[in-house]
Amino acid sequence: AQKITQTQPGMFVQEKEAVTLDCTYDTSDPSYGLFWYKQPSSGEMIFLIYQGSYDQQNATEGRYSLNFQKARKSANLVISASQLGDSAMYFCAMREGGETSGSRLTFGEGTQLTVNP
Amino acid sequence: GAVVSQHPSWVICKSGTSVKIECRSLDFQATTMFWYRQFPKQSLMLMATSNEGSKATYEQGVEKDKFLINHASLTLSTLTVTSAHPEDSSFYICSASWATYEQYFGPGTRLTVT
Numbered sequence: 001a002q003k004i005t006q007t008q009p010g011m012f013v014q015e016k017e018a019v020t021l022d023c024t025y026d027t028s029d030p031s032y033g034l035f036w037y038k039q040p041s042s043g044e045m046i047f048l049i050y051q052g053s054y055d056q057q058n059a060t061e062g063r064y065s066l067n068f069q070k071a072r073k074s075a076n077l078v079i080s081a082s083q084l085g086d087s088a089m090y091f092c093a094m095r096e097g098g099e100t101s102g103s104r105l106t107f108g109e110g111t112q113l114t115v116n117p
Numbered sequence: 118g119a120v121v122s123q124h125p126s127w128v129i130c131k132s133g134t135s136v137k138i139e140c141r142s143l144d145f146q147a148t149t150m151f152w153y154r155q156f157p158k159q160s161l162m163l164m165a166t167s168n169e170g171s172k173a174t175y176e177q178g179v180e181k182d183k184f185l186i187n188h189a190s191l192t193l194s195t196l197t198v199t200s201a202h203p204e205d206s207s208f209y210i211c212s213a214s215w216a217t218y219e220q221y222f223g224p225g226t227r228l229t230v231t
Contacts, residue, residue, distance in 0.1 A: 033218055037222075042224075043155075043208055043210070043224065043225040043227070044222065044224045044225065045161075045210065045212075045222035045225075047219075047221075047222075050219075091160065091161070095218050103214075103218045104151070104163060104166060105151075105161075105163070105212075105220060106163075107160045107161045107162075108160065109159070109160050110159075110160055
């Protein structure tokens with residue numbers, strides 16, 4: 001069964017506007033974490049933001065915030081004030097189990113974001 | 118921040134030959150390293166997890182005899198693609214982890230088998 005679902009293969013946003021990238025997940029483990037990564041055309045994976053399942057507050061990192069709705073099993077990424085450099089592929093990922101170094105990540109299919117000038 | 122390097126960044130090899138990809142953690146000791154494969158316009162698929170000094174754990178469907186992983190030290194893991202075929206052409210990414218759940222990704226290696 002698909003554990004991470006990103007339903008938007010492609011998204012377009014105007015420069016300086018906000019955009020929400022959707023991510024839903026499925027797990028029966030009470031301890032898990034959700035990540036968002038950005039992958040530009042160069043291929044490197046850039047860590048953006050992390051939300052642990054027990055975190056009470058939604059995670060924020062600069063222009064990135066994670067809208068964590070635990071009951072709905074969703075972890076949407078919100079990018080405020082989009083910039084041309086935000087054009088890239090975005091992946092949602094989940095680790096299950098405790099916060100140990102051996103935790104595997106499962107990735108969603110990704111969303112290609114294009115920021116228009 | 119934690120830095121992970123990969124070498125080479127791209128490689129072209131002939132069908133039937135073997136190619137080795139190195140993954141190094143430059144400023145930390147990685148207790149666990151992960152190898153992923155990514156086909157064009159697709160997601161990252163975990164191939165195997167390796168812990169220093171022990172055998173790698175391969176994901177279902179990944180041929181362990183074809184994709185040899187060695188994690189000889191806390192800063193180096195290698196992936197050897199043996200008897201490469203054109204269908205092995207892909208983007209291979211490693212990540213390294215220590216102490217916590219965070220994974221630090223290398224820049225990736227683009228393999229083309231002709």
